[in-house]
Each structure stands twice: as C-alpha cells, then as structure tokens.
Amino acid sequence: MGEPPNGHGNGHGNGRREVTVSDVAAAAKVSKATAARALGDYGAVSEAVRDRVQAAAEQLGYRPNALARTMSTGRSNTLGIVVGDIENPFFAQATRGAADVANAAGFDLILSNSDEEADTEQKAIGVQLAKRVDGLLVAPASSVDLDNLRTIIDAGRPLVLFDRAAPDLEVDTVVADNRRGAEQLTGLLTAAGHRRIAFISTIRHPGGFRRGDTLGSSSVADRVQGFTDALEGAGIADPESFVHLNARQEGVEPLARRLLEDRDRGITAIVASDSLIALGVFRAARALGRSIPHDLSLVAFDDADWTSVTTPAVTVMAQPIHEIGAEAARLLIRRIGGDGGPVVTRTLPQHLIERDSVAPPARR
Amino acid sequence: MGEPPNGHGNGHGNGRREVTVSDVAAAAKVSKATAARALGDYGAVSEAVRDRVQAAAEQLGYRPNALARTMSTGRSNTLGIVVGDIENPFFAQATRGAADVANAAGFDLILSNSDEEADTEQKAIGVQLAKRVDGLLVAPASSVDLDNLRTIIDAGRPLVLFDRAAPDLEVDTVVADNRRGAEQLTGLLTAAGHRRIAFISTIRHPGGFRRGDTLGSSSVADRVQGFTDALEGAGIADPESFVHLNARQEGVEPLARRLLEDRDRGITAIVASDSLIALGVFRAARALGRSIPHDLSLVAFDDADWTSVTTPAVTVMAQPIHEIGAEAARLLIRRIGGDGGPVVTRTLPQHLIERDSVAPPARR
C-alpha cells in the first residue's frame, strides 16, 4: 500500500491532504454546494442537513481555504498597510489602531515596512497587490513622487493615506493638524522670550531648506510651515535658516551637538519633529552638560511614554496616533464597501501637554 | 456597446477586469502555458517568445495573482506572526527582525495581535491558517495551555515559538536566557547590599506566587526562577514572597506605590520585568518623592531607548530582540524549506548595561 495519490498543488511536506468541502460533503452525503452552503451559512439549508454537515466538518477537522474563497468571490478580507518602520512607535500605534478597526470588521492586515524608501515601498505595494488585498493603507514615503501610489489606483484598489497627504492625488487621507501644532509649540518658545530656535527633522532634503521648497513629507512640510510662520509672527528674521533637515544622515545627536556648540548661532531652544529626535537632543544636551530647560528649552511632537519621566519632563504636542490609524482603516473599509462619495481628508487635532522643558533663555 | 461581460468573482467595484495570463497569452499570440512559463521564468521558452510575452505583459499592465499561484502550488510565500501587542516595543522590534529575514527570503508577513488572550490568539491563528500561510511565528499567550499551538501543528504547518517556550511541545523555539539575566540583575542588587528586593511582572497569575507554581509565560517563569535563586544565594529567606505578579490588573504604578509605601515590607530595590514596568516604577518613585538610586534602586529588562536619558539612567539587561525575531524567522523558513531535522531551541544571551540606578540601600 503506497502513499495515497495526491494532486500537485497540495500538502505541506507532511502527508496529510487538506480536508475540503468535497470531503465534508462526501462524509455528510450531500452535494458540494449544499455542504458549502451549510458551512458558509448562506443560501438555504435544512436544519437537519446543516447539523449533519457541520458535524462532519468538525469531525474531519475542516478548515476553510480563504484563498480559494477569494478566488471565487474576488474579496480577500485583507487590508495592506505600509508604514515607514514598525519599530517607530508612531507607526506601531497607528498600525494597532488600524488593526483593531480592521479586525472588528472582519479584515486582517498584511504589514510592510517601506524604510521611507521609494523602491522598497514600491516592492511592498507590488506584493500587496499581488496578494489581492481589498485595499491599502499607506504612509507614503513621498508626498510628491506619486508613482507608487498611482499603481495602486491603477490596479483599481481603494487607497487611504495616513500621516502624510499627497495633495496632487485624489485619495482619502487622514492626517494631524501639524501646521497648527507646530505653530503652538513654537509660540510657547517665542512667548518665553526665545529668538533663536532650531527645528529638527530627519526628513531627507537636498541642500539647505529655503522658503517655497517642497518637502517629501507633507506632515513635515506642515510642521515647517507652522514653525516659520510662528517665527515670522514673532518678528524673527530669516526663519528658514532655523530649519534643519537631513538629521538622519548626520545623526540626530551629532547634529544637535553641532547646533548647541555653535556660539554664533546661539540656539536657545529646539523643536523636535518627533520623539526620536527629542531623545537625540536630550542626549546631546546631557553630553555637553547643558541643562534643560535652563540652558536649552526643548519641545517635541508625540507624547512618547518616556517624555513624562525625564528630568525635566518634556513639553509635547500629542497626536491622536491610534485614531489616525483607526480612522484611516474606517475610511478604507467604507470604500471597499463601495462608497463612491467624494474624497475626504480628515485633519485630526493635536493637543499640547505642557511639562517642564521650557523656560526663558539664559542671559548671555 | 455595453460593458464587457464579466465572470462572477472579478472586479473591485470599478469596471476594469484584472489582466490575466490568458490576456497576455492572447496578446502575444502564444498559449496560456507558454505565457505562464515566460512570465514565471520557469520551464523552457525561446528567447523570442519570452521577449514577446514580457512586452505584452508590460503593455497590458499585467500583475500576477499570487493567490491563484498559491492555489496551484500550495505555497503562499507568506509567514504569519502573532504577537502580544505590536505597540509593545519588544514585539515591534522582534517583528521587524522577522520581517527583514522574511523579505530577504521572498516571504511577507501577516500580523496579528493576541492581546495575550488565548481566545484572541486562537482566532488569529485560525485566520492565518485559513490564509494558508506557509508557517507561523508565535509568541504564545500561554506556555502551558497548548491547544492553540496544537491546531497549527495539526494543520501540518511549521511553527516556531519566540520569546516564550512551550516545554511540552516539540517545536523550534527562540528565547533569551532570562534565568541567567535575572540572576545577574538581582545579583547586582544583593551585591550592593539590598535584602528586600521586589520583582514585578504584569503576567496574570491567580493567587500569590508560590514556589513551584507554573507561570503562563516561560520567560517570566525563568526570570522569576533566576530572581529567587539569586535571593536564595544571598541567604535571603522566603524569596517567593518578593515576587509580585498581576501588575496589569492593579496597574503598575499603583502597585509600585503600594510597595514603596509599605514600611513593613521595607522594599529598597526593584527588578522590573520589562521596560514598561520600569516606567511605572519610575513614575511611582517620582510621585512619592523617592529618589533613585538613593531611596530606591531599580533595574529592568530591555534596553528601551529612554532608559539612557532619565535621571538617573537605568541599569538594564538588554535582550537581542531584533535577533530573536530574525532567528525565529530563519528557523521557520528552514522548516518550510523541508528541513526535517530535530527540533531546536535557541537560547540567546542577554547582556548587562550598567548605568546609574543602583546604589546601596539607604540606612534606616
């Protein structure tokens, strides 16, 4: 007695063949269609037959093959999400928000990291499309180079952007009100008397920042806008010169050190574009023996958990991160459901948490 | 001219039909089989035909349907990963490690959160199996209740456990050397002269901890073992009484406060089972005006980024988290590749980072 014969695309190394509707149908002595109806709980099946089928399924250890189902229905009940880096707490939280909403609606999530790289993002999107996700959630690596995003639209799949918008694309978007947040944060600093305030972001940008430059990330662009507006409102000349980008390249801590050591620049306060940057600044200040807030005031985006336990605790602009992911998922699911309404952009409010990292600049 | 006719399981709301191998074949004037061969780059196809087919594919915007492929080959090139909570930095890092290895090997990842809940975990596993993942990576919600894990094995899918082992199950596992880590960490404290040291974990456990109790998570169990061993080695009586579990239920900060305010217990040092707990302890100490390390020494597992910027910076036992995920993925992929070798358990070393949160206990 040899191995039981086996079609090609079966098994997973071990001898067991998957049990299918046919098997269940046979065991319950009904047709495949009836078995499927009983199992899938659709159509009309008599009480008796249903029980018989379900018993048979149970007994055989039947597990539906979601892929086969997708093949015939055209729906995978799966969302794709592509984030910059899941290790970044921002994305982890947003992903969780999206996952919760997705699950509640019967969807699961395929996760990809773009590393903020257009190529990697493109590959990730390709994979997701190949897997026939019903729609995609993406925090685009670029707000201006839209090729990657267009392939999604061309494939006819719903797309929702989160964290960063792509103004030139007609798609649903969920972002936070970064402009206003930056303005408020910066306002705190100018109100305390600071005139020489640096803004630090890790975003890549060739050359120094100049007014009118378009940045790759709309959220950073908005933050920069709010920042420069606030400086301008405070009568500070040449606000753009206080914007420092490309911090990943040089390293946040080295950049911060360089800034703090430059007596001519005379920086007395820093706006960190996210909590990772704030951490780097904190380290630099400590390394140089500058005390916060006495020698340096610091404010940052994102209420990372640690910001409340440092000495001093840091003043932050909190974003509704979980909700950003959740709302994006909601919009996406709605589109998947067939909503053909006009494109919407949700701009969620941020809120200020004042702690102890801001003080008037030291006399010099 | 009406809409082009359309089979059932097609389109995604919009009118466009997916372009398939057949379409490409037709355009290139070859058979479906040949087109597939040219596209999939297998079998034998003449140079000329290959070019013609690929051009046609390009021109039509052909995108392979990974699900159909999986249907016929039986391989999805997808791994499932189920973690406690992706918002927990530990899991985020481990997931990243796994994703990197997976991608490099041509696999993608379906992510699920178990919330450390058996039911949720079971559902997640069910979904993954239905999606026909080629194998699963799981940080099991329970190291002792093995039903969930067994369904994976029964389904004939390779499984690799990470972070927590399940001693009664024959399956590849990647964990850190928690016992030794805990012993070292605790040894630091006893060496500094502490005799009344509390260990805090959020793990759920009915009733107070008693020697010989089996804990739901093997990693916490190992930590507790190392902790009590160290106390015992230092000649401290009744080590179990210093183990505090269920911290999630009461809340880490409240529990820590309670501990610190209990003059009779006279706790002078705390071992935090992870960085989130350390954060709670930090908050509690601050709220009560206890200074670390003068009034309280603190050590913790995981080198969370913030632990180096607090005042004082905290002494931690770092785990190779990224590598835990990566190695787990490697093992899994090897199994998927058909390796039938004996089950392996990898126990990765942890390493101590001494900072400034430990000092001799205050005289009283």
Next chain:
DNA sequence: CTGAAAGCGCTAACAT
C-alpha cells in the same frame, strides 16, 4: 520548445 487540458478549493448561477 509549445500547446491542450486538468486541477487547486471554493462560490454562484442555473436547474431540478
């Protein structure tokens, strides 16, 4: 080297 045809597991018309 290329083509025809069957089959993966499921759903959905269309009968009966």
Next chain:
DNA sequence: ATGTTAGCGCTTTCAG
C-alpha cells in the same frame, strides 16, 4: 431545499 456545472487565475502533467 438540494444538485450540477462552470469558473476564478494559475501551474503542471502529458502530448506533440
């Protein structure tokens, strides 16, 4: 209420 049949898009014998 149940059965028959075709088909989703792909791979894979098997012939030629």
